[in-house]
Amino acid sequence: MLLAKTIAARLILVTVLCTALVFALVLGVVDYRSQAIVEAEAAQSARHLAQASVYRVEAVLGAVTKTTEGLARTLESGEIGDQELRTLLRRSVESNPEIFGAAAAFEPAELGGPERRYAPYYFRSGDKISSMQLDETENYPLHDWYQIPRELGRAQWSEPYYDEGGSKTLMASLSVPFYSGSGEQRRIRGIVTADIALDWLTKTVDAIKVLDTGYAFLLSRNGTVITHPDAARMLNETIFSVAEARDDPAMRELGRRMIRGESGFAPYLTFKEVKSRLYYAPIPSTGWTLAIVFPEAELFADVRTLTLTVTAMGIAGLLLLAGITLRIARSLTRPLGELAAATAAISEGRFDVRLPSGNAQDEVGALSRAFRAMTIALREHIRRLVETTSAKERIEGELRVAHDIQMSILPKMLPLLPQRAEFDLHAAMVTAKEVGGDFYDFFEIDDNHLCLVIADVAGKGVPAALFMAVTKTLLKANAKAGRSAAEILGKVNDEIARDNEQSMFVTVFCGILNLKSGELVYTNAGHNPPVLMRRGAAPEWLPGKPQLVVGAMPAIGYCSSSIVLERGDRLMLYTDGVTEAVDLDGTFYGEQRLLQDVAHTSGSVRDDVAALITAVESFAAGTEPADDITVMLVEFRGPGLE
């Protein structure tokens, strides 16, 4: 089943259905009106035709009536002898070709005695006029043609009848009564009759031809068929007998109207049951009815042809309309279909798909252009997203690189240096997300000297990490036996300060510990002051004047300080990540808190480093560490007992 799923199908269905409906309506109205017009015209021409025929029949019948009435009046005017009567009758027949025969039948009582009858009859027999006495052949006073006008007291046409006697033709008789006296004395004297042959009438009516097979017929006062193209029906059938046989009340009603002398136009089914229209009109003098039959098929043939032609044209037009609609709908929906396909392709990530051209100035074109703009915007958006993502990845990658550099330059804690009994050392670092630039180092310059370094490079990220690597390398390269910390830092400073366009610098604490004597020679180049923890005493700042950071200016003359560590004394080195850690209120961890916190520690160097870092981290809990937190703790144990 073809369901109207596509726009094209729906458009065609609606358009064609509506047009077909309107067309059918118009066609129906035109057909109906055409039929009505044709019917009206047919009725009009039928009326004219019938009137003309009626006049012709009336003319003949009128002449006969006039002659017969004249005869009757003559007989009333006075005594007329037998011979004179016969001459009158003969002359009437002779001079009126329509009259077949004429008789004067006298009232029996009128002639003087009972049973006295007299009825001379003159009639045509071949070319001659013959006569006979009706009273000799029949009991005429009992016949209808005598009885009915006598009782009615006026002229009366008989029902047509077939003359079985001399003429053997269809006949009808006009009977006119004549009287004697006047007023009270008026007495019926007899009936004058004139017979007319109806073969001329048959011919007249038969001559009426309507369309191809239309015809006319004549009905008597009683509805009997007088003339009909089918001769077998003549006198044998009445309109009522046919209505009876068909059980057709409408036809019976039609018959009643006819014999009442009405005229009109009505549907009619012929004896052969052909659907027709019937026009009927009375012939007043006889009370007969002339009926003209129009077969419907012929009456409406032109209308039918017209309707068929228009219908054919309409169907052709509808097909054309459907075709054009289909074309338009396709042209409308094709870009939509292409857009749908393009959308599907784009949803799969194929942005290079070809979009339907948006040249059309209609809504589809607008949609197409909007879609194209959207695709371009989407593509641009995605490109930007990719760029942003890759930029973010690059930054994260750089941070990772910086972190890797930082981690790779720190000395590995495990295994520690070749185990030395003279000291214990531990260091730890918690790195900030952005590399903060902290680093530490410790190495033996010779068998008796340990170099301790903690530093913080200005800046963050990859530049800081690289600068850190350079500084560490320079420090290690310059830490030669016999050099003081001040000499080492002076040389490193000269190296860095030269060509230092970025003004990078580093804070460094560098100390050289004599593992035998416990003497520590150190220089603090702008770094946080270390904490000295004499065994059994409160922590204190390592004494020493702050000096300029390394790298800021060339040719700085650093100076060294020195102290002597006793067995069990500790030195804690750290970076500003410790003292500048902030809590949620923005308060710095600070140097006083540092001194307090390290005063309570008394475990291994490893434990105490971890404890300090934990203390700082819990102080700064809930904040993002802004800088690296680095702690190094060294304990002097002194040379072993030898």
Next chain:
Amino acid sequence: MNIQFRDSAGVTVVAVAGKLDALTAADYETTMKALLADGKTRCVVDFSELTYISSAGLRVLLAAAKSTKAAGGETRFAGVTGNVLAVIEMTGFNSILSLHDSVDAALGAM
């Protein structure tokens, strides 16, 4: 951080308020470079409203002072107190920067 300028007898007084750290160091550097480009090489930087300075801040401080000096100018610092002073002293920058108690004192020394 907030930076404001005023001119005092041919010397640009740059008042820096707030924190000078890794986040704001670039702003300071840009500002000082712009001043240098305008030929304003004689500056007094007023740190009396500065609450914090980090090593990154020190770096741009140093870089700007060096550039000014290379251009034949001079930068002096005034109102350096508290935290900021502690950091500058700890890192030894007080030995290479000209520090004054007040802007007027700095202007007077120009």
